Amino acid sequence: MSQAITHSAFFSQLKKYYLIYAGGFISFVLALAVAEQMGLSRQWIGYCFLFATIGLYAMIGIMSRTVDATEYYVAGRRVPAFFNGMATGADWMSAASFIGMAGTLYLSGFDGLAFVMGWTGGYCLVALFLAPYLRKFGQFTIPDFLGARYGGNIARSIGIFAAILCSFTYVVAQIYGVGIITSKFTGLEFGVGVFVGLGGILVCSFLGGMRAVTWTQVAQYIILIIAYLTPVVWLGVKHTGIPVPQLAYGPVLQKVSDLEKKITADPTEKEVRVLAKAAAAEAAAAPKDLAKATAARRATLEAELAKAKASNAPDYVVKSIENALNAWPTDPGKAGVFFAARKGLAANANPPRPHAQPFPGKDEAAQDIARRNFLGIVFCMMFGTAALPHILMRYYTTPNVRQARQSVFWSLFFIFLLYFTAPCLAVLAKYDVYSHLVGSKFSELPAWAAAWRVVDPALLTITDLNFDGIVQLAEIVLGGDIIVLATPEIAGLPYVVSGLVAAGGLAAALSTADGLLLTIANALSHDLYYKMIDPNASTARRVTVSKILLVVVALTAAWVTSFKPGNILFLVGAAFSLAASSFFPALVMGIFWKRANKWGAIVGMLAGLGVCWYYMCVTYPFLRDLFGITAPIASYQWFGMNAISAGVFGLPIGLLTIFVVSLLTPAPDKETQDLVEHVRYPNLAGDTLKTEAA
Amino acid sequence: MELTERHREYWRKNLIITAVLLLVWFIATFIEGWYARELNSITFLGFPLGFYMSAQGSLIIYVLVIGFYAWYMNKLDQEYGVDEGELE
Numbered sequence: 001m002s003q004a005i006t007h008s009a010f011f012s013q014l015k016k017y018y019l020i021y022a023g024g025f026i027s028f029v030l031a032l033a034v035a036e037q038m039g040l041s042r043q044w045i046g047y048c049f050l051f052a053t054i055g056l057y058a059m060i061g062i063m064s065r066t067v068d069a070t071e072y073y074v075a076g077r078r079v080p081a082f083f084n085g086m087a088t089g090a091d092w093m094s095a096a097s098f099i100g101m102a103g104t105l106y107l108s109g110f111d112g113l114a115f116v117m118g119w120t121g122g123y124c125l126v127a128l129f130l131a132p133y134l135r136k137f138g139q140f141t142i143p144d145f146l147g148a149r150y151g152g153n154i155a156r157s158i159g160i161f162a163a164i165l166c167s168f169t170y171v172v173a174q175i176y177g178v179g180i181i182t183s184k185f186t187g188l189e190f191g192v193g194v195f196v197g198l199g200g201i202l203v204c205s206f207l208g209g210m211r212a213v214t215w216t217q218v219a220q221y222i223i224l225i226i227a228y229l230t231p232v233v234w235l236g237v238k239h240t241g242i243p244v245p246q247l248a249y250g251p252v253l254q255k256v257s258d259l260e261k262k263i264t265a266d267p268t269e270k271e272v273r274v275l276a277k278a279a280a281a282e283a284a285a286a287p288k289d290l291a292k293a294t295a296a297r298r299a300t301l302e303a304e305l306a307k308a309k310a311s312n313a314p315d316y317v318v319k320s321i322e323n324a325l326n327a328w329p330t331d332p333g334k335a336g337v338f339f340a341a342r343k344g345l346a347a348n349a350n351p352p353r354p355h356a357q358p359f360p361g362k363d364e365a366a367q368d369i370a371r372r373n374f375l376g377i378v379f380c381m382m383f384g385t386a387a388l389p390h391i392l393m394r395y396y397t398t399p400n401v402r403q404a405r406q407s408v409f410w411s412l413f414f415i416f417l418l419y420f421t422a423p424c425l426a427v428l429a430k431y432d433v434y435s436h437l438v439g440s441k442f443s444e445l446p447a448w449a450a451a452w453r454v455v456d457p458a459l460l461t462i463t464d465l466n467f468d469g470i471v472q473l474a475e476i477v478l479g480g481d482i483i484v485l486a487t488p489e490i491a492g493l494p495y496v497v498s499g500l501v502a503a504g505g506l507a508a509a510l511s512t513a514d515g516l517l518l519t520i521a522n523a524l525s526h527d528l529y530y531k532m533i534d535p536n537a538s539t540a541r542r543v544t545v546s547k548i549l550l551v552v553v554a555l556t557a558a559w560v561t562s563f564k565p566g567n568i569l570f571l572v573g574a575a576f577s578l579a580a581s582s583f584f585p586a587l588v589m590g591i592f593w594k595r596a597n598k599w600g601a602i603v604g605m606l607a608g609l610g611v612c613w614y615y616m617c618v619t620y621p622f623l624r625d626l627f628g629i630t631a632p633i634a635s636y637q638w639f640g641m642n643a644i645s646a647g648v649f650g651l652p653i654g655l656l657t658i659f660v661v662s663l664l665t666p667a668p669d670k671e672t673q674d675l676v677e678h679v680r681y682p683n684l685a686g687d688t689l690k691t692e693a694a
Numbered sequence: 695m696e697l698t699e700r701h702r703e704y705w706r707k708n709l710i711i712t713a714v715l716l717l718v719w720f721i722a723t724f725i726e727g728w729y730a731r732e733l734n735s736i737t738f739l740g741f742p743l744g745f746y747m748s749a750q751g752s753l754i755i756y757v758l759v760i761g762f763y764a765w766y767m768n769k770l771d772q773e774y775g776v777d778e779g780e781l782e
Contacts, residue, residue: 008781113745124759250738683779684776
């Protein structure tokens, strides 16, 4: 990748490399498939995928090592639109998108689509409001723009703080995902898995900064999209007969709706729903006195058995109760695990929610609140997308404004490929569960269900509540992640495809973590150290500081992750709301409104961030406990909005504050106004300003 | 630096196309989302329309919005002589 070659030659060279790479990867998968037929064990397939892909990323990292500032921070600004699109796609799609999205859609039906819309539609805002202008400005980080546009270090410092706050929240979720995947597919321990993954992240970003991260992300995108689409296409052929299931799953959705109605009305299902409610209540109360609950459960089972025998119940009923009794532990500690697994049954007390129906609720008012919250999540995810520094930063790396615009198009196109497949996967998987798993005998479960039930009860638990030996829907408790993880097996594909899916999930998590860590390290080394503490630092010194910080931040993030902080979806949502409230107003008004000034931006960013943070503190259970807030949530809620959509309030208040405070304080100077003109035109005759950093 | 009338016109046209595309985005997102229940009574390609739009239709509109913006603006740059020239 030498400096001297022309853009078009560089582009065709890249195309050639990545085509060879994609071909090589597919051959690797096929070779493993053959090896599997010849008897290679599952664990070894897992290892092969893990070490081959991480080794590959490391190799790209080593080949792209650099100490040059432009190379390190913005990949030399030579990344063609098409490839920047792929890199952004990988940067964007995290473990939550890859593994979690389809599961969320499976469990929450229409309401889950808020994330699908939010995480794609946000790119319209990136394209229309930010990417081309930031590219023209052409420095290294987002706080760079705030510093230049809003005169100095106060605005820059707030930018640094906000960038670190949202990126760090987000990176913890990614490293968590890396740990889960590596431990699940290789049998390594969670903690070891985290550090193996971390090694993969670091070797790449540490040596080559943005340059290495960019070329690795392109490679990761190719793996993750192949891994996501292969099993879905296969499953699609099975259920629709067409290899483009995204277009043809309408009739399957119709069948799912019919099955929902049938299951809702089915008398046995109704009976089991009552049992599920009771079992969940029993499990929830159990921890208070575990020994007593364990004994009580045993007594219940014995009574059931006596009753069944006395009433001459069919043999298989007697047998099922006997099995349950034999399996029931006497040790209260072990029983605790059983009870914990049964808590999930609480959701089964109600009939299945209709998959395609928007905004369910018991009355008009509840439905209205559901609709408002749906749109609230869409709003926050969209504006958050257009404000997350690790994404915006990617548009500094294209050769010019023209390519930056095209690059947003390619970004969304590559992201779209995954997001418009996820709803389809959710429906296909649901059809399989409703039509094949439900109604099958416990002694003859479909192979995938039998396998996953043993692997991890958190992902799949099936309990014969009414002892009839047949699976009812209300007896199944699913963890969302199983949808993507088990799809290859549901589709009847060999294990090698499961390994491929794990490699894809790993690629998604690693690529996002790379981009985020780089953002944090750059905010500290470039914005804080170079721009504010030691402006005379040499290039080599700056890059070295950045590399050291990268390792420190990565280790800190891994350390925080080791506490296994709960609810990933909330963490991610919070990062989006915070970004939307702090960055979006200041960035966009800085470009579109010349009169926006330093004080407006400073007060506006703080106000947006403050309101958003306040709302989360008073409405999110974890934070409420932390601050000892006891008054009911509803008394703090505005318009019934949930904590995850706090940006709905933070962003407008940020915009309004910038507007009012700017008008109350003096207009920005001529130089700043010239800067605004400068970023608005890709190439302005007579413009002497040069903002692009080399 | 003084802007010419042509420069101002370029910026005005940029603002207009931005506003128009933003409107399209707004309709595809929030108007569609608000009326999803009502749209579901219409069937499209075997899907309830409200579900289809949120799962796929709006996403396709987003891709088209961005593609059109890039094409239109890159053309406008050349028309008004503010383009960056060919990459060497």
